[in-house]
Amino acid sequence: MFAARFDPTRVQSSEQNERSKSSLKRVIPMKRAKEVADDSGDEDELNNGDSSELSDNGKENNSSDRDSDDSESDLGMREERLLGSQQDGGSIATIDGGTTNQVLSSTDKHSSVFSRFQKTLAIQDKLDAPDIMESADEKEVLEPFHELVPIPQPTVVKDTLMSEEVANSISKSAAWLHTQRVRYDNTMIKPFASYKAQLNEKLLSNITTKFSSSTFPIQTILLDTLLPRLNFAQSVNKKQFGRRVGDVLVNASTGSGKTLAYSIPVIQCLSTRTVNRLRCLVVVPTKILIHQVFETLVKLSQGTSLITGISKLENSLREEHKKFQLQEPDILIITPGRLVDHLQLGTFSLKNLKFLILDEADRLLNQSFQNWCSVIMNGLKKDRDEAPPMSVIKMVFSATLTTNTEKLHNLQLNRPTIFMMNSVKLYHLPKLLQEYNINIPTAKSFAKPLFLLRLICALKDTQTRALVFVRSNEASIRLSILLALMVKERAISAEDDIEILSINSNNTRGLNNKHIKQFASSSDSHIKPKVLVATDLMSRGIDIENVTHVINYDLPISSQQYVHRCGRTARAQTSGVAFNMLVGKGEQSFWQHNIDSDLSRDVDGCHAKLYSDLEPTSDILVIDDGTERAYRESLEQLKNGVRND
Numbered sequence: 001m002f003a004a005r006f007d008p009t010r011v012q013s014s015e016q017n018e019r020s021k022s023s024l025k026r027v028i029p030m031k032r033a034k035e036v037a038d039d040s041g042d043e044d045e046l047n048n049g050d051s052s053e054l055s056d057n058g059k060e061n062n063s064s065d066r067d068s069d070d071s072e073s074d075l076g077m078r079e080e081r082l083l084g085s086q087q088d089g090g091s092i093a094t095i096d097g098g099t100t101n102q103v104l105s106s107t108d109k110h111s112s113v114f115s116r117f118q119k120t121l122a123i124q125d126k127l128d129a130p131d132i133m134e135s136a137d138e139k140e141v142l143e144p145f146h147e148l149v150p151i152p153q154p155t156v157v158k159d160t161l162m163s164e165e166v167a168n169s170i171s172k173s174a175a176w177l178h179t180q181r182v183r184y185d186n187t188m189i190k191p192f193a194s195y196k197a198q199l200n201e202k203l204l205s206n207i208t209t210k211f212s213s214s215t216f217p218i219q220t221i222l223l224d225t226l227l228p229r230l231n232f233a234q235s236v237n238k239k240q241f242g243r244r245v246g247d248v249l250v251n252a253s254t255g256s257g258k259t260l261a262y263s264i265p266v267i268q269c270l271s272t273r274t275v276n277r278l279r280c281l282v283v284v285p286t287k288i289l290i291h292q293v294f295e296t297l298v299k300l301s302q303g304t305s306l307i308t309g310i311s312k313l314e315n316s317l318r319e320e321h322k323k324f325q326l327q328e329p330d331i332l333i334i335t336p337g338r339l340v341d342h343l344q345l346g347t348f349s350l351k352n353l354k355f356l357i358l359d360e361a362d363r364l365l366n367q368s369f370q371n372w373c374s375v376i377m378n379g380l381k382k383d384r385d386e387a388p389p390m391s392v393i394k395m396v397f398s399a400t401l402t403t404n405t406e407k408l409h410n411l412q413l414n415r416p417t418i419f420m421m422n423s424v425k426l427y428h429l430p431k432l433l434q435e436y437n438i439n440i441p442t443a444k445s446f447a448k449p450l451f452l453l454r455l456i457c458a459l460k461d462t463q464t465r466a467l468v469f470v471r472s473n474e475a476s477i478r479l480s481i482l483l484a485l486m487v488k489e490r491a492i493s494a495e496d497d498i499e500i501l502s503i504n505s506n507n508t509r510g511l512n513n514k515h516i517k518q519f520a521s522s523s524d525s526h527i528k529p530k531v532l533v534a535t536d537l538m539s540r541g542i543d544i545e546n547v548t549h550v551i552n553y554d555l556p557i558s559s560q561q562y563v564h565r566c567g568r569t570a571r572a573q574t575s576g577v578a579f580n581m582l583v584g585k586g587e588q589s590f591w592q593h594n595i596d597s598d599l600s601r602d603v604d605g606c607h608a609k610l611y612s613d614l615e616p617t618s619d620i621l622v623i624d625d626g627t628e629r630a631y632r633e634s635l636e637q638l639k640n641g642v643r644n645d
């Protein structure tokens with residue numbers, strides 16, 4: 001069965017239609033062909049089955065046209081084959097390529113088939129008629145079915161979604177913004193006995209017998225605020241009380257008793273526990289501070305069953321792991337790096353933790369220490385099946401508390417309360433500290449070590465304990481050797497005898513500890529001025545009694561460092577003096593604009609004076625020839641000594 005099917009996929013352009021029409025015309029049945037031939041007189045060609053096609057206007061289509069429209073000529077050829085065979089009785093090639101052996105003659109018996117074929121062609125003609133009738137230049141402009149108007153666009157949404165980092169920083173500063181601020185001043189002092197109802201008897205007795213009978217301002221404000229909250233929260237829910245109390249941030253000057261301020265509430269809270277579990281972590285930045293905090297906590301917890309442990313870096317991690325597994329301390333004092341090691345080793349779990357205390361917090365938050373902050377936060381989430389905020393009270397202490405919300409944000413603070421002095425600026429110096437600036441001309445800077453020695457001699461006080469800060473370990477080693485040589489070479493007056501000590505990495509840990517004890521002790525029979533030359537490792541939190549003077553031989557690099565250095569003297573509301581040796585206009589300007597400008601002088605803060613204002617004063621910058629000669633000899637010896645090393 002065949003029929004010339006109209007294939008929509010093969011819809012052609014008008015030109016193609018033109019040609020196919022003409023080729024179709026050439027394939028109409030003989031009967032019609034005869035009619036056409038009569039009209040155009042070219043019957044023979046048709047009979048010869050000449051493959052050339054004639055266009056409507058009788059011109060021969062050349063081969064290039066044919067090549068260019070193979071698909072159309074195929075159709076034409078196919079139709080031709082189809083109909084041509086009918087003429088000469090050949091076999092018929094169906095449209096879909098099949099062949100039947102049935103020979104069709106042009107006899108009447110198939111006229112019905114033909115008529116159907118003709119009808120198909122007629123239908124096709126009608127279908128194509130508009131195109132065929134179309135002449136190139138009569139192309140009608142197709143009327144658009146619809147107005148081509150731009151599709152309505154959604155209104156442009158203003159970029160109200162601020163960029164992620166802006167949103168992040170706002171959320172981070174939010175922690176700071178929602179912080180409750182509690183101001184205090186230096187008048188807030190009261191007897192510890194007034195806390196009799198809130199502190200257990202043993203703890204109160206340890207405070208009054210081993211520390212003091214009256215509080216310092218930061219201790220007053222903290223105990224007045226925290227103790228009632230803690231006692232109430234514990235009475236309501238012994239396990240989740242931390243979430244009710246919220247976190248604590250304390251910005252209090254150096255030597256103001258912060259260690260006692262956080263130790264008292266912790267001991268009070270944990271003294272009623274039954275089984276020893278790790279409930280308080282005290283994180284400090286240096287090993288020296290570990291021992292200092294340990295002593296305070298042991299004194300306070302005497303007579304209770306609380307176990308205070310320390311992590312000694314000289315111990316092996318494995319040994320310490322076993323020790324803590326055998327007996328888990330209630331309170332552990334540790335450096336951040338070591339804490340990360342133990343958490344990764346799984347030495348203890350944080351599920352029972354109630355207090356996380358950060359002492360010298362700005363130093364801790366400024367240094368990554370193996371990313372300790374996120375390790376602890378993740379450890380808390382892992383060990384405790386509770387949704388944030390964790391019921392762990394975070395207590396953050398520093399004399400130069402960071403206002404960097406990014407760093408505070410990492411602590412995931414919960415309803416924090418910040419305690420700070422009622423002062424204009426964040427950093428302030430102890431009330432009884434007096435600073436003096438010594439302006440050294442650049443031309444005389446070669447004799448700076450000599451000026452330092454003459455300054456110490458000019459103090460005329462055998463009880464002098466001067467802590468000299470230099471910028472590096474190397475400077476500490478060289479300066480201490482040079483000072484000792486000058487004393488030996490009598491670069492100073494004969495009766496002056498000064499003990500020179502140094503803390504540096506060349507010394508063993510034991511020798512450094514020995515020098516600190518020697519410097520702090522006043523039990524020597526022959527009292528003489530003592531000088532301890534140290535780097536900024538000694539500036540944080542070190543609590544050495546009776547440091548009478550701090551000398552900034554090299555200027556610190558920041559106001560925070562300056563506060564902590566000067567804070568080694570004038571502690572516990574005692575007096576103290578700080579000297580700044582400024583060489584040339586550059587250092588004088590640096591001190592003024594990068595250090596002094598950050599310090600609050602409005603609350604009890606003394607203003608710095610010039611050395612010449614110090615009474616009695618001696619002009620330490622005037623050196624006679626003999627002194628200069630002795631000094632140069634000492635320098636030569638130091639150089640030779642260094643060369644021999």
Ligand SMILES: Nc1ncnc2c1ncn2[C@@H]1O[C@H](COP(=O)(O)OP(=O)(O)OP(=O)(O)O)[C@@H](O)[C@H]1O
Pocket residue numbers: 211212213214215216219252253254255256257258259260398399540541542543567571572
């Ligand atoms: N109420 C008090 N009365 C008398 N002395 C106190 C009192 N509280 C603390 N002290 C003493 O004051 C000294 C300084 O205390 P502490 O080391 O806690 O100060 P700090 O604020 O931590 O200083 P820094 O910021 O340098 O670490 C210590 O010797 C401590 O024993």
